[in-house]
Amino acid sequence: MAQKKRNRRPGTEKSISTPYDRARDELFHAIRHCGVLSASEDEQIEWMDETLAFMAERHQELSQRDLEQLRHTGLRFCQPVIPHGAEHTAVKSEGANAA
Secondary structure, eight states: OOOOOOOTTTTTOOOOOOOOHHHHHHHHHHHHSSSGGGGHHHHHHEEEEHHHHHHHHOOOOOOOHHHHHHHHHHHHHOSSSSSSSSOOOOOHHHHOOOO
C-alpha cells in the first residue's frame, strides 16, 4: 500500500538561510523601522553607507559583491513603487462615468 503524500502549505518547510539571506532580512527590518523611508535620497544613501559598514563588521562572511548587492537592493527597497507627492494623478469623477 502506497503512502499518501501530505499536502503542505507553501512556506511551511524550514529552509536553511544563508548569511546573505540573514543580512538582507536584517537590512529590510532596519529600513522599515528606522524612518529612512521618509528621508531624502541623499540621506538614504548616507544611511545605507553607514548601515552597510556596520553590517560588514557584523557579517564578516559576506563578500564585497554581497555587500554591493545589499546596497543596491536596500536602496531600491527605499524607493516607493508609486511616486508620491508632486503630481496629482487622480481622475476626476465626472469623467469616470462618461462612456
